Amino acid sequence: MTQSQLKHLHLDSVSKTYAGQVALHPLELIVSPGELVTLLGPSGCGKTTLLRIVAGFLSPDGGRVLLGGRDLTGLPARTRDMGMVFQSYSLFPNLTAGENVAFGLDVRRLGSAEKKQRVDELFALIGLGEFQGRYPAQLSGGQQQRVALARALAIRPSVLLLDEPLSALDAQVRLNLRDEIRRVQQQTGTTTLFVTHDQEEALAISDRVVVLNQGRVAQVGPPAEIYRRPATPFVAEFIGRSSGLSGQVVDAQAGLVQVAGLNAPLGVGRPLGGFSRGEAVRLYLRPEELRLGTQAPGSIPVQIRQKRFLGAVTRVSVGAGTHEFEIDLQGAQAEALALGEETHLHVPSGAIHVIRETVSA
Amino acid sequence: MRAGKFLSGAALSLFALYFFVPLGSLFANSLWAGGDVYNFSAYSEVLRERGFTDALMLTGQVAAETIILTLAITFPAAYWVNLRSAHLRPLLSALSVVAFIIPPIVLVSGISAFYTGPEWFVGTPHYLVAAYTVLAIPYTYRALDNGMRSLNLQTLSEAAQSVGASWGTLLRRIILPNVRGAVLGAVLLILTLSLGEFTIANVLLYQSFPVYMTYIASSKATGSAALALSALLLTWGAMYLLLNLESGAARRARRTQEAK
Amino acid sequence: MTDTEPLTRDLQPEGISSSLIRTSDESKTNPSGARRSNDRMAAMEEHPALLPDVLVSELFGQTPPRTVRRNRLARWRSDPLTWLFVGPLLAYLIAFMALPSIAVLISAFRDDAGHFTTQYVQALTQTQYLLGLKNTLTLSFFSALIGAVLGALLAWLALGPGSPGWLRRPLLAFSGVASNFAGIPLALAFLMTLGSTGVVTRLLAGAGFDLSRTGFSLFNVWGLVVVYLYFQIPLMVILIAPALEGLRAEWAEAAENLGASRTVYWRRIGLPIIAPALLACATMLFGNAFATYATPYALTSGTVALLPLQIAAVMTGNVLSEPQMGRAIALLIIVIMLITVALYTYFDRLSSRWRP
Numbered sequence: 001m002t003q004s005q006l007k008h009l010h011l012d013s014v015s016k017t018y019a020g021q022v023a024l025h026p027l028e029l030i031v032s033p034g035e036l037v038t039l040l041g042p043s044g045c046g047k048t049t050l051l052r053i054v055a056g057f058l059s060p061d062g063g064r065v066l067l068g069g070r071d072l073t074g075l076p077a078r079t080r081d082m083g084m085v086f087q088s089y090s091l092f093p094n095l096t097a098g099e100n101v102a103f104g105l106d107v108r109r110l111g112s113a114e115k116k117q118r119v120d121e122l123f124a125l126i127g128l129g130e131f132q133g134r135y136p137a138q139l140s141g142g143q144q145q146r147v148a149l150a151r152a153l154a155i156r157p158s159v160l161l162l163d164e165p166l167s168a169l170d171a172q173v174r175l176n177l178r179d180e181i182r183r184v185q186q187q188t189g190t191t192t193l194f195v196t197h198d199q200e201e202a203l204a205i206s207d208r209v210v211v212l213n214q215g216r217v218a219q220v221g222p223p224a225e226i227y228r229r230p231a232t233p234f235v236a237e238f239i240g241r242s243s244g245l246s247g248q249v250v251d252a253q254a255g256l257v258q259v260a261g262l263n264a265p266l267g268v269g270r271p272l273g274g275f276s277r278g279e280a281v282r283l284y285l286r287p288e289e290l291r292l293g294t295q296a297p298g299s300i301p302v303q304i305r306q307k308r309f310l311g312a313v314t315r316v317s318v319g320a321g322t323h324e325f326e327i328d329l330q331g332a333q334a335e336a337l338a339l340g341e342e343t344h345l346h347v348p349s350g351a352i353h354v355i356r357e358t359v360s361a
Numbered sequence: 362m363r364a365g366k367f368l369s370g371a372a373l374s375l376f377a378l379y380f381f382v383p384l385g386s387l388f389a390n391s392l393w394a395g396g397d398v399y400n401f402s403a404y405s406e407v408l409r410e411r412g413f414t415d416a417l418m419l420t421g422q423v424a425a426e427t428i429i430l431t432l433a434i435t436f437p438a439a440y441w442v443n444l445r446s447a448h449l450r451p452l453l454s455a456l457s458v459v460a461f462i463i464p465p466i467v468l469v470s471g472i473s474a475f476y477t478g479p480e481w482f483v484g485t486p487h488y489l490v491a492a493y494t495v496l497a498i499p500y501t502y503r504a505l506d507n508g509m510r511s512l513n514l515q516t517l518s519e520a521a522q523s524v525g526a527s528w529g530t531l532l533r534r535i536i537l538p539n540v541r542g543a544v545l546g547a548v549l550l551i552l553t554l555s556l557g558e559f560t561i562a563n564v565l566l567y568q569s570f571p572v573y574m575t576y577i578a579s580s581k582a583t584g585s586a587a588l589a590l591s592a593l594l595l596t597w598g599a600m601y602l603l604l605n606l607e608s609g610a611a612r613r614a615r616r617t618q619e620a621k
Numbered sequence: 622m623t624d625t626e627p628l629t630r631d632l633q634p635e636g637i638s639s640s641l642i643r644t645s646d647e648s649k650t651n652p653s654g655a656r657r658s659n660d661r662m663a664a665m666e667e668h669p670a671l672l673p674d675v676l677v678s679e680l681f682g683q684t685p686p687r688t689v690r691r692n693r694l695a696r697w698r699s700d701p702l703t704w705l706f707v708g709p710l711l712a713y714l715i716a717f718m719a720l721p722s723i724a725v726l727i728s729a730f731r732d733d734a735g736h737f738t739t740q741y742v743q744a745l746t747q748t749q750y751l752l753g754l755k756n757t758l759t760l761s762f763f764s765a766l767i768g769a770v771l772g773a774l775l776a777w778l779a780l781g782p783g784s785p786g787w788l789r790r791p792l793l794a795f796s797g798v799a800s801n802f803a804g805i806p807l808a809l810a811f812l813m814t815l816g817s818t819g820v821v822t823r824l825l826a827g828a829g830f831d832l833s834r835t836g837f838s839l840f841n842v843w844g845l846v847v848v849y850l851y852f853q854i855p856l857m858v859i860l861i862a863p864a865l866e867g868l869r870a871e872w873a874e875a876a877e878n879l880g881a882s883r884t885v886y887w888r889r890i891g892l893p894i895i896a897p898a899l900l901a902c903a904t905m906l907f908g909n910a911f912a913t914y915a916t917p918y919a920l921t922s923g924t925v926a927l928l929p930l931q932i933a934a935v936m937t938g939n940v941l942s943e944p945q946m947g948r949a950i951a952l953l954i955i956v957i958m959l960i961t962v963a964l965y966t967y968f969d970r971l972s973s974r975w976r977p
Contacts, residue, residue, distance in 0.1 A: 057874060077877045084878045090871035094893045103889070104879035148875075155879060369778045376775050376854075380799065383810035383851070386820040390813045434709040441706035449707060456714055462905070462958065463718065464912030466929045467951045470936055471721030474728055474948060495717050498710070559804040559915035564933050575805040575919055582809065589806030596801065601794045 007068025008032060009054070009159050009191060014063035016049050023049045024215045026063060031159070036185055036192040040202040041212035042238070047195045048163060050212075054193060055161050056080050067158055083152030083190075084161040088168035090148055091136035097147045098123070098132035104155035122150040125184055142173035149181065153188060160185065160192040166201065178205055199239045203227060211235050233282050233355055241315075242284040243325040246357065249279045257281060257354070261321040267298055269349025280357040287315060287326040289351035292333075292343050299344040304337050318345060384593070391586035404591070407577070407584035416573035419486060423569065424555035426490040428548050431497040436544075439505035440536070443514040450506070457499040465560040468492060473565065489569070492561045497554055501547040508543025512536075553596050722955070729948040741949035750950065753926040758957075760842050760927065761910035764849035768910075769903035771850065772857020776865055779858075782873070793862070796855035803852060804915030811848050811920070815839055840921050848916060853906050860905055864898035904961055911954065928954055 013026040024046040031037045039047035052058040054065055056077030065072045072080055083104075091100050101122055105115045123129045126146040136144055145165050152160055162181070166174045182205050185192050196202050202209050203223040211218040211226065211234075219231040230236035237244065247259040247266070252275045255268035266283065275281065293299070302318035302325065314334035316327045325345060329337075337343070392399040407413060442450050472492050482488055514536070521531045555569075562569040568576070574592070578585035732738045744750070779788045802810075814821050815832070816839060822832050838844050868891060876886040914929040923930050928950055935947035 055874075055878060057877075077874075078880045078882065080878075081880070082878065084875065086871045086875065089869060090875045092872055092875070092890050092894075094890065103876070103881070106889075107880040107885060151875075151879070369784075372774070373778055376771075376778075380795070380851070382821060383814045386813035387806070387810040389820065390809075434713050437706040438710040441703060445700070446703050446707065449703070453707070453710070456711075460714065460718055462908050462912075463722070464908075464914075464929065464954060464958075466912065466914050466932050467725065467954055468718070468721070470932055470947050470951050471725040472717060473936070474944070475721040475724040491717055494713065498714065502710075553801060557801050557803065559918075560929075560933070563915075563918070564936050566937070571804055571915070578805050578809060578919070585805060586809050586813065589809055593798065593802065593806060597794065597798045 007158060007191075008066075009193070010064075010066040010069075011050070011054070012064045012066055014050065014053055014060045014065065016046070016053060016058065017061050022215050024053075024060075027217055029210060029217075029220070031191055031193065033191055034189045035207045036182070036194060036205060038194045038196060038202040038206040038209045039212060040196055040199060040209050040238075041218075042197060044214075045212040046215040047197075047212050051161055051163055051193060051195050054159065055082055055084050081155065081157055082159045082161055083155055083157030084163065085145065085148045085152050085165045087164045088141065088145070091144055091151070093136050095135075096132065097128070097134050097136065097139065097143075100136070100147055101132075101151045101154050103151065108155065118154060122154055125153075125187070126150050126180070140173075141169050142177050145169065145177060146180070149184065153184070153190065157190065160190045162192065162194045164195055164197070166196070167198070174201075181205065203239070211238065213238075229353065230284070230355065233357070236282070236284045236353065236355060240286065241326060242286050242353075243290075243323075245283040245285075245323060247281055247283055249275045249277055249281060252277060252279075257283060257352075259283070259323070261323055262300060264298070266347065266352065267349065268352045268354060272354060275354070275356070282355045282357050284353040284355070285325060285347065285351055286353075287328040288313075289348060290325060290327040291346040291348065292316070292318070292327060292329070292337070293346050295344050296346065299346050302343060302345045304339055304341045304343065307334060307337065307339070309334075318343070320345070384590075387586050387590050391583055391590055393583050403581075403583040403587040407581070407587050410577060410581075410584065412568065412573055412576075416568050416570045419568060420555055420570035423486050423489050423493060424552050426487070427493040427497055427555060428551050430490060430494050431501045431551060432544065432547065434494075435498060435501045435505060435547075439502055439509055440514070442506065443509040443512075444518060453502065454506075457502045460495055461499040463495075465492075465496065465558070466564070468495060469561045469564050486567070489562060489565060489567055492565075493551075493555060493558065496558070497547075497551045500550040500554070504543045504547040504550065505540065508540045508546075509536075512539050549602065556592055556596065725948045725951045726955070728945055729952045731945065733943070741943070741945045742952070744946060745949055745953055749926055750928075750931065750953075753928045753931050753950075754953065756842050756926050757911060757928045760845050760849065761907050764846045764853050764910045765903050765906035767846065768850050768853025768906050769857050769899060772854040772902075772906075773861050773865075773899060775854060776858045776861050780862055781865060782870060792858065796858045799855035800852050800859060803913065805919040807848065807851060807916050808919035811839055811851075815844075815847070840924055842925060845917055845920070845925065848920060849910055849913065852916075853910065856909060857902055857906060860902040861895075861898060864895050864902075868894060904964075907961055908958060911957065 009029075009031040011027060011029040013028055014024065015022075015026045016024040027050065029037070039050060041047050049058060053060045056072070056075060060073065063073075067080075091097070092103065095103065098119055101119050102115055105118060110118070119132070120129075123132055126149060128143060128146055128150075131139060131143060131147075136147070139147065148165070165181070166177055169177065178201055181194075194202075194205060203226070206223055208221060209223055209226050210220050213232075213234050219226055219235045221229075226235065227240055230239060233244070236242055245259050245266075247257040249272060250256040250258045250265045252272040255270050255272050256265040257268060257272075258265045268283075292302075295301070300320050302320045304316060305319045305324065306317040308315045308317075310328075313328040314331060316329055316334055316337065318325050318327065327345070391403050392401065394400050394402045438453060442453060469492055472488075476488075476491075477483060482491075517535055517539075518531055521535050526534070557571055558569070559571040559575065562572050563575070570592070574585055574588050577588075729741055730737055730739065732740065745754075775792075778784060779792045811819075813819050815837075816822065817833070825832050839848065872890055872894075873886055876890055881889070912929065914933060917925060917927050918930055918933070923934060932947045932950045932954075935944065935950070
């Protein structure tokens with residue numbers, strides 16, 4: 001849309017320490033124009049710190065924040081032209097929704113006709129046209145966040161920053177607004193940094209996800225890659241559900257891993273390139289990829305331990321000795337199973353994801 | 362940024378000067394023992410002064426009675442408002458605000474016009490207690506109401522009853538220990554009030570501690586300064602205790618909140 | 622709509638004594654996840670800034686809707702236990718606050734024989750009482766105005782963002798003490814500082830500066846303003862602290878993020894939000910100064926004509942006057958309090974559009 005939106009946001013080895021505690025290890029990230037990148041991680045992982053450094057509310061101890069090659073590091077927040085949406089309650093309570101959205105335009109001394117047009121456009125965009133005259137206290141939480149989004153977009157920000165904007169909302173509103181944010185972001189083509197601790201939200205909304213753990217980047221990649229090929233045990237356990245097993249490589253070429261407590265080695269179904277015999281590994285199995293059935297070569301004898309009805313699927317927990325696996329089954333098949341029943345677990349080739357035990361973070 | 366820091370530091374220093382220089386002068390004067398001699402003799406002398414003990418006793422008695430009377434009528438009301446009758450809260454809050462802003466001089470002129478008997482009441486310390494209780498009610502009600510509200514009495518009492526606790530057990534084992542901070546806070550505030558209240562006592566011609574302090578000021582300024590400073594330190598101590606108590610209670614409340 | 626809903630509006634108030642020591646935990650424990658279906662409730666949690674004026678507006682009549690009132694009565698009747706628990710407090714306040722106040726009003730209009738008369742109220746126009754009124758108004762107004770401005774400034778410097786955290790508790794404790802500092806202790810402290818032989822007076826004299834030449838004296842209205850500030854500023858700190866803490870950091874950050882300078886933020890967001898609280902607290906300060914008796918009594922022994930001193934002089938028989946005269950002055954004070962309150966309500970309405 002405008003020239004400013006064609007700029008890269010470049011975080012160049014940005015780091016931050018609070019009172020001797022490292023909040024952020026030197027971190028490298030480039031966000032392309034129009035891209036939505038999510039910073040995902042548990043609380044205390046440094047994602048909000050990073051966002052606030054980009055916004056200019058915090059200054060990094062090391063590194064630079066570059067926008068289209070221009071160094072913003074020392075600049076005060078108000079000169080950065082970044083629109084920010086906060087967790088909640090950030091609308092000015094003494095201004096109407098319309099005045100809130102116009103605030104940034106007032107500061108920029110926009111002509112009143114132009115201002116009105118811009119505000120009207122934005123309210124049409126967020127679908128709240130008739131609420132311009134309401135005060136924030138008269139809006140629901142979801143409506144308030146929409147207005148906050150419009151307010152941030154009004155100044156045509158070079159980068160849109162969203163700090164857990166959905167976390168204070170009810171489940172249903174959250175889903176709607178999530179899709180809404182994505183739609184508006186794509187429609188305006190605004191480069192966006194989105195912070196969340198909700199992995200489902202991150203997967204659904206992002207072009208790319210940055211998983212942060214204890215101030216370090218654990219993995220960067222498109223949602224599908226993060227989900228299917230987690231780079232570290234942390235990512236595998238943080239994103240989605242999976243059953244984790246510890247084992248040792250028996251035969252890297254044949255893709256065989258021995259797991260203590262199971263009679264036969266598990267076949268990964270592909271050569272384990274780069275792994276050597278005897279190496280300790282973690283195996284991750286997604287519940288939707290596992291099957292139950294009769295005995296077959298490579299199947300594992302298991303016992304049904306628990307069933308949880310989740311609507312579309314039923315999550316069945318099965319045990320094999322000290323190990324436990326979760327399997328998602330369609331309704332009818334799960335209903336036929338009785339607790340305590342003996343059956344066999346089938347692990348399709350390719351369903352096992354292998355990560356070195358020693359990979360940190 | 363640095364200029365702002367400097368300015369705010371300078372402003373804070375000016376405030377500190379305004380507030381601490383008078384206290385310093387008070388202290389310096391309380392040490393003066395004539396000529397060039399400075400010591401703590403004023404402090405010991407004033408304790409031996411005639412009337413001092415009586416004044417302190419009177420204030421102590423009035424404070425104690427006010428504490429008992431105020432708690433006796435305020436505690437049940439705050440308890441009930443939190444447990445059963447939340448709809449009465451606006452009424453009681455409004456009344457306690459009225460009690461807060463009514464000038465003591467108006468209050469005392471009203472009470473003395475309205476109550477002229479009986480003998481055991483008028484002319485005894487009980488009369489002073491009656492007026493002080495009106496002044497104490499706003500503080501006490503607020504403290505208790507806040508303390509109980511952070512407890513969520515309704516849930517607590519339902520929980521207690523669901524495990525078979527009787528009404529008395531509930532009060533003794535659950536509620537009292539939990540509002541002890543608030544009750545103590547109220548007690549300290551009433552004590553502070555009784556130690557400092559001058560208007561009503563003076564108009565009604567009671568030799569309470571503050572009235573006594575004023576009375577000896579004309580003859581023994583250093584002794585009065587010594588007393589004033591001691592009373593101030595006492596009040597300060599009480600306030601500080603109260604603040605710590607309250608923030609302790611708030612911390613506990615927050616922890617319970619988080620535990621939920 | 623259930624009848625409890627309009628009442629939730631009234632359930633929020635935090636009082637004077639509590640705000641004195643409260644560390645705005647309520648606003649802090651609730652940073653997220655609080656937005657439940659009841660949006661009114663949530664919106665209220667959003668505005669701890671309004672606490673002090675809720676306190677005042679309670680007093681000045683937020684009349685609940687009629688249906689609620691009827692329901693309240695019905696519930697009251699249906700639960701005799703309520704009488705047992707709340708009755709004593711109500712009875713006490715009626716007996717020792719309401720009835721005596723009404724007695725003051727009535728007896729101001731009665732002569733010794735018990736006949737109706739307006740002579741005492743008319744006597745209020747005598748020079749001494751008019752002077753008393755003028756002095757009391759001047760003293761209360763300026764000590765409230767200066768006290769409110771300086772108190773809010775001090776609270777902002779010491780409790781606001783960017784202030785040293787260790788200052789918080791000592792300041793609040795000190796404010797609790799100093800706001801109750803009155804009477805002879807306060808008078809002595811200032812006499813020994815700015816009196817004719819006071820420490821500062823002598824220091825200034827040593828530096829060749831004669832304080833009395835400037836016309837300054839502790840024993841006139843302006844001297845009293847200086848002394849009153851000693852308890853007015855701390856009272857303001859205590860009253861305004863919750864409102865300042867209710868100013869969300871997000872508001873300042875959002876404004877900054879949108880390109881606003883600090884000045885623009887304060888002019889368009891910060892001040893408008895706390896203005897009602899500032900006015901409410903200033904009103905409280907005015908009332909506080911108006912009711913102050915012990916300090917001017919101890920300091921001036923009645924040389925400055927002030928209404929509270931005049932009531933007391935009549936009542937203690939220090940002047941030749943009938944007791945009704947004192948009650949007429951009390952009536953005057955009550956009337957002025959009511960006007961103050963009406964003014965406050967007016968200001969409050971002006972700025973309450975946006976409130977939930």
